[in-house]
Amino acid sequence: xxxxxxxxxxxxxEHEKMLEALNVDYFEIRQLKDLNQEFDGLIIPGGExxxxxxLLKELGMFDIIRKKIADGMPVYGTCAGLILxxxxxxxxxxxxxxxxxxxxxxxxxxRQLGSFSVMATFADKGEVPMVFIRAPYVESAGDNVExxxxxxxxxxxxxxxxxxxxxxxxxxxxxxTVHKYFIDMVAK
Ligand code: GLN
Numbered sequence: 685x686x687x688x689x690x691x692x693x694x695x696x697x698e699h700e701k702m703l704e705a706l707n708v709d710y711f712e713i714r715q716l717k718d719l720n721q722e723f724d725g726l727i728i729p730g731g732e733x734x735x736x737x738x739l740l741k742e743l744g745m746f747d748i749i750r751k752k753i754a755d756g757m758p759v760y761g762t763c764a765g766l767i768l769x770x771x772x773x774x775x776x777x778x779x780x781x782x783x784x785x786x787x788x789x790x791x792x793x794x795r796q797l798g799s800f801s802v803m804a805t806f807a808d809k810g811e812v813p814m815v816f817i818r819a820p821y822v823e824s825a826g827d828n829v830e831x832x833x834x835x836x837x838x839x840x841x842x843x844x845x846x847x848x849x850x851x852x853x854x855x856x857x858x859x860x861t862v863h864k865y866f867i868d869m870v871a872k
Contacts, residue, residue: 685870688713688723690749692739694731694764698855702863703727716744725758725870728765730817730853733790736764737780746781753783758846760866766849767820774823784847785826792821792838792851806841807832812861814840814852821851843869 687703689696691712703710713719713726726749728736740746753759753769761769761784768780770788793800798818803811814835822839825831833841833850840851841862848869854862 685709685725685867686711686721686723687725687727687867687870688718688721689727690729690736690765692743693735694729695762695853695855696727696729698853699727699729699762699863702855702860705860706863706867708867713745716748719745719748725760725866726752727866728759728761728768729855730763730765733764733767733780734778737768737778740768740780750781750783753781753847756846758848758866758870759783760848760850760863760869762850762853762855763817763819766822766851769847769849770822784842784844784849785829786839786842786844786849787823787825788820789823790820791818792823793819802835804833804835804840806861807865809861809865812854812859813857814850814854815856816840816852817856819851822849 687710769784771782772787774789801815806812829844
């Protein structure tokens, strides 16, 4: 198994550390030619969705990645990655890959709550530490979307078939639960 980590901007190194801890092969996707190699799953890191969306277009990767996801490649988007996958952004005219049937709300927790950390239940895996940094949440989700975590009545993790998103950053903790969940998705 090999995972491509989108490495245009943001917290991609932290995801790579998680994959190393799980003994999973990965490589960085930095330019168009990196997409020529075969890979089984994709991670879109946190950072700035606007910047990443723009770079995906400028580097000619946008349509190829969009098609891979639409064709069933497993993808895990954290934070900005969640925003990039969302069909709509509630408080922004832009939308990016639009492969997932969710409406994302950007910078959704306001200034004071810009960053915080909680323990909460993820899927059927028990409690995991969840670190939020100027995070979005999922404002609404289609019927085909499975809700995996809720914090303060807001959806913060969800899955639609091959697509997994979290508003929080497991890669900034030592907890491998969410990455393991994703790797299991890729393995199936
Ligand atoms: N607020 C960022 C955005 O809109 C996401 C923040 C993050 O990825 N930590 O892209």
